[in-house]
Amino acid sequence: MAEATEIRKLVYLVTGGCGFLGEHVVRMLLQREPRLSELRVFDLHLGPWLEELKTGPVRVTAIQGDVTQAHEVAAAVAGAHVVIHTAGLVDVFGRASPETIYEVNVQGTKNVIEACVQTGTRFLVYTSSMEVVGPNIKGHPFYRGNEDTPYEAVHKHPYPCSKAQAEQLVLEANGREVHGGLPLVTCALRPTGIYGEGHQIMRDFYHQGLRLGGRLFRAIPASVEHGRVYVGNVAWMHVLVARELQRQTALLGGQVYFCYDESPYKSYEDFNMEFLGPCGLRLVETRLLVPYWLLMLLAALNALLQWLLRPLLLYAPLLNPYTLAVANTTFTVSTDKARRHFGYEPLFSWEDSRSRTIRWVRAVEGSAP
Numbered sequence: 001m002a003e004a005t006e007i008r009k010l011v012y013l014v015t016g017g018c019g020f021l022g023e024h025v026v027r028m029l030l031q032r033e034p035r036l037s038e039l040r041v042f043d044l045h046l047g048p049w050l051e052e053l054k055t056g057p058v059r060v061t062a063i064q065g066d067v068t069q070a071h072e073v074a075a076a077v078a079g080a081h082v083v084i085h086t087a088g089l090v091d092v093f094g095r096a097s098p099e100t101i102y103e104v105n106v107q108g109t110k111n112v113i114e115a116c117v118q119t120g121t122r123f124l125v126y127t128s129s130m131e132v133v134g135p136n137i138k139g140h141p142f143y144r145g146n147e148d149t150p151y152e153a154v155h156k157h158p159y160p161c162s163k164a165q166a167e168q169l170v171l172e173a174n175g176r177e178v179h180g181g182l183p184l185v186t187c188a189l190r191p192t193g194i195y196g197e198g199h200q201i202m203r204d205f206y207h208q209g210l211r212l213g214g215r216l217f218r219a220i221p222a223s224v225e226h227g228r229v230y231v232g233n234v235a236w237m238h239v240l241v242a243r244e245l246q247r248q249t250a251l252l253g254g255q256v257y258f259c260y261d262e263s264p265y266k267s268y269e270d271f272n273m274e275f276l277g278p279c280g281l282r283l284v285e286t287r288l289l290v291p292y293w294l295l296m297l298l299a300a301l302n303a304l305l306q307w308l309l310r311p312l313l314l315y316a317p318l319l320n321p322y323t324l325a326v327a328n329t330t331f332t333v334s335t336d337k338a339r340r341h342f343g344y345e346p347l348f349s350w351e352d353s354r355s356r357t358i359r360w361v362r363a364v365e366g367s368a369p
């Protein structure tokens, strides 16, 4: 018992801890970080499930707060040894204004960095995104690329722009002196498209398929490959890099790492069907009926409708010019930098990731056969 007490001495803060990824990071920390004495979960919207976590040996502190409010962030960070910053506005559907996306993703990250510097927190892990790299506005494919692959990362959309700016702020902050005189150590993780339990877009596709009589209609050629990564492996990579950042500050400080696992390279739609197929949906081959120019027209009409309806209601369909372009551009990563630098190996196999996700879709949607 004495040994356990000695080990439990670290305070972690997870911003966005009630989000899709954030919840998995919170649960993974409680399962696999033995040195935790307190886990602070900071989010604009706290989940009721947090209450069930308060019965264990680790003190779980739920903090309702806004990363755009510097004083709220500073109060949450004060006394933490490690911050895992996942909070963000993940919006490529036009739900939020560009200003709001910037305010949350960039200014919010600035507030987290400054809070670490002011309060003496030395270790910061930032959840960045593949979109910091691409696909770019020219639709250049990124095929089996890694952290060092040359690629013209040119963006116009508010979301990738905000993620790129935030990541740069985090990496530039590496080495800054924090209160107490020691250096801040930062790194950024770049997940590709995350899937798994709690993935809202997967849920949206499933609902769309149910509305269309159990069918989804192919919009993207099967040849356009997307890298995807299971949420449990992304959470595990966050926990592991947060631990190793404290041990190997020179090697890991200021670095970026793609998040990857054994999930197969497939088109976005074909990959989703790995889970939606066993739940009764089928993908109808309509590529001949719906040529790409017609898809572009439909996407543009959706964007026009969104703009016209905005004063009355929020119209934010999955198909818009940006999502169509991203879906239609190959983006896959092939790297082992995380393994080489901090011994990362996926915790969940593809088979396990797939079965867990299928189970979730069935359970959540009540579609178990």
Ligand SMILES: NC(=O)c1ccc[n+]([C@@H]2O[C@H](COP(=O)([O-])OP(=O)(O)OC[C@H]3O[C@@H](n4cnc5c(N)ncnc54)[C@H](O)[C@@H]3O)[C@@H](O)[C@H]2O)c1
Residues within 6 Å of the ligand: 015, 016, 017, 018, 019, 020, 021, 022, 042, 043, 044, 045, 065, 066, 067, 068, 085, 086, 087, 088, 089, 090, 104, 108, 127, 128, 129, 130, 163, 190, 191, 192, 193, 194, 195
């Ligand atoms: N989902 C993906 O495929 C994916 C891929 C790569 C990177 N990411 C990144 O991972 C992170 C988490 O994404 P997610 O998919 O879990 O999204 P999510 O929307 O499920 O979670 C984001 C969380 O941040 C919180 N949040 C938003 N604005 C906030 C604010 N102002 N103050 C405090 N909390 C706030 C939300 O309430 C939510 O709980 C994001 O930074 C995102 O850019 C996601």
Ligand SMILES: CC(C)[C@@H](O)CC[C@@H](C)[C@H]1CC[C@H]2[C@@H]3[C@H](O)C=C4C[C@@H](O)CC[C@]4(C)[C@H]3CC[C@]12C
Residues within 6 Å of the ligand: 090, 092, 128, 129, 130, 131, 192, 193, 194, 201, 219, 220, 268, 269, 318, 319, 322, 323, 324, 326, 327
């Ligand atoms: C309607 C069809 C054209 C359909 O195929 C559109 C799919 C589209 C909604 C998704 C295709 C690629 C997705 C993005 C990708 O997985 C990576 C992302 C980075 C991450 O940081 C946030 C989410 C996202 C932008 C993700 C969003 C949905 C897609 C655009």
